[in-house]
Amino acid sequence: MSTNNNEKSRRSFLTKMGKGLVGATLTPAIVTAADRERNLRVMQAPKINYEANDQIQVVLIGAGGMGTSDAMTAASVPGVKIIGACDLYDGHLADAKKRFGADIFTTRDYREVLERKDVDAVIIATPDHWHKDISVAAMNKGKAVYCEKPMVHSVEEGPAVIEAQKKNNVVFEVGSQGMSSLGNEKARELLKDGAIGKLNYAEGFWARMSPTGAWQYPIPADASPKTVGWDAFVANTTKRSFDATRFFRWRNYRDYGTGVSGDLFVHLFSSLHFVTNSVGPNKVMATGGLRFWKDGREVPDVMLGMFDYPETQAHPAFNLSLRVNFVDGTGGTNYLRMVGSEGSMTVEWDKVTLYRNKADVEDPLLASKMQGDTGKKYVYERKDMLGPDKLEYVADKGYKGAHFDHFYNMFQAMRTKGKVSEDALFGYRAAAPALLCNDSYFENKIIHWDPNALKVINK
Numbered sequence: 001m002s003t004n005n006n007e008k009s010r011r012s013f014l015t016k017m018g019k020g021l022v023g024a025t026l027t028p029a030i031v032t033a034a035d036r037e038r039n040l041r042v043m044q045a046p047k048i049n050y051e052a053n054d055q056i057q058v059v060l061i062g063a064g065g066m067g068t069s070d071a072m073t074a075a076s077v078p079g080v081k082i083i084g085a086c087d088l089y090d091g092h093l094a095d096a097k098k099r100f101g102a103d104i105f106t107t108r109d110y111r112e113v114l115e116r117k118d119v120d121a122v123i124i125a126t127p128d129h130w131h132k133d134i135s136v137a138a139m140n141k142g143k144a145v146y147c148e149k150p151m152v153h154s155v156e157e158g159p160a161v162i163e164a165q166k167k168n169n170v171v172f173e174v175g176s177q178g179m180s181s182l183g184n185e186k187a188r189e190l191l192k193d194g195a196i197g198k199l200n201y202a203e204g205f206w207a208r209m210s211p212t213g214a215w216q217y218p219i220p221a222d223a224s225p226k227t228v229g230w231d232a233f234v235a236n237t238t239k240r241s242f243d244a245t246r247f248f249r250w251r252n253y254r255d256y257g258t259g260v261s262g263d264l265f266v267h268l269f270s271s272l273h274f275v276t277n278s279v280g281p282n283k284v285m286a287t288g289g290l291r292f293w294k295d296g297r298e299v300p301d302v303m304l305g306m307f308d309y310p311e312t313q314a315h316p317a318f319n320l321s322l323r324v325n326f327v328d329g330t331g332g333t334n335y336l337r338m339v340g341s342e343g344s345m346t347v348e349w350d351k352v353t354l355y356r357n358k359a360d361v362e363d364p365l366l367a368s369k370m371q372g373d374t375g376k377k378y379v380y381e382r383k384d385m386l387g388p389d390k391l392e393y394v395a396d397k398g399y400k401g402a403h404f405d406h407f408y409n410m411f412q413a414m415r416t417k418g419k420v421s422e423d424a425l426f427g428y429r430a431a432a433p434a435l436l437c438n439d440s441y442f443e444n445k446i447i448h449w450d451p452n453a454l455k456v457i458n459k
Contacts, residue, residue, distance in 0.1 A: 067125030197342030
């Protein structure tokens with residue numbers, strides 16, 4: 001972003017904010033100091049006609065906790081029906097029938113799902129190591145795909161998914177739900193308008209402490225080689241004897257999951273790239289450790305990642321730091337914060353909080369004061385009415401949420417042959433730095449990445 005464009009954006013934002021404040025002064029109420037702390041503005045979703053066209057029939061592949069949540073949200077979109085479920089654990093299939101109807105078909109074999117002519121789309125919520133294989137197979141059968149993040153299990157798998165979407169010209173959406181949120185959209189608008197000046201730094205943080213939050217998922221009492229399709233689970237990775245802990249707590253093991261970076265950093269990358277219009281960093285480094293959850297897991301429970309983003313036509317050079325802490329006694333805090341030369345903003349899916357500097361260093365009077373020139377000796381320096389240094393943009397009441405919008409956007413793209421907010425290319429550019437974080441951690445080295453050519457650079 002050039003200096004001139006940045007200045008135009010900045011002045012555009014100041015003008016918009018000024019008009020809003022003028023409107024506020026027309027009300028009879030007096031603006032107090034407390035009012036300045038919370039200048040509330042409502043984010044409104046566009047008025048959407050949810051009236052359905054032809055019904056879209058969807059099958060859930062991977063009917064665990066996240067998959068079930070996905071399917072329930074998808075089914076809440078008018079004109080969408082869950083007609084089947086696929087999972088390697090019989091208990092999940094039984095639960096799916098209770099939740100979505102006894103008439104849905106169930107199977108352990110995803111290939112059976114893809115052969116059915118009555119299936120329009122699939123939700124892939126399997127462990128990460130099956131994302132690429134099932135996504136490619138589904139698109140090759142002409143099915144639309146909603147694939148949970150991260151899109152792939154390793155950086156080497158990304159090009160195959162991108163090529164499959166391009167070749168088959170089908171709708172493919174990665175399940176980082178925040179991509180379709182009002183918060184992301186407002187943050188993108190504010191950054192473009194110069195609300196925080198010139199971006200130079202961003203940070204994200206995700207904190208958890210509970211056993212479930214730290215992936216100690218419950219293991220069913222009936223888990224056994226009879227109720228679990230173990231051989232199919234490990235068919236594309238290291239062959240092992242049946243292990244219920246590995247099957248039900250798969251995120252803890254590198255053969256199946258992608259650690260805290262693949263599970264959580266990828267959400268932050270998706271949002272950051274959308275807000276900044278970035279294609280990704282060119283330098284990745286990570287550290288951390290296994291500090292508390294020493295339950296046999298192979299991945300850290302505390303991880304810190306640092307990333308360099310080079311200057312592009314879309315944004316200036318900036319640095320990013322990301323943290324995940326599964327040993328955080330304060331609970332479940334998470335945020336994405338962006339810092340610029342004139343302020344910062346914290347981005348959530350249903351809220352954006354903007355903090356502005358009170359002082360403008362370009363004010364000539366202020367500049368003279370900073371240089372020690374106070375003007376005439378007996379001039380009274382009268383104080384100004386301060387504008388708000390904090391503004392909160394919040395979603396309007398009744399907002400259905402990012403999860404709903406993400407599915408709605410996908411189904412609309414299917415009906416209109418339109419585009420989704422996170423296709424295979426975007427999804428890969430969000431997944432790659434998260435996956436490279438793992439490589440940096442386990443190999444104890446800095447990794448250089450070309451986000452345009454989509455490849456690791458060996459130096």
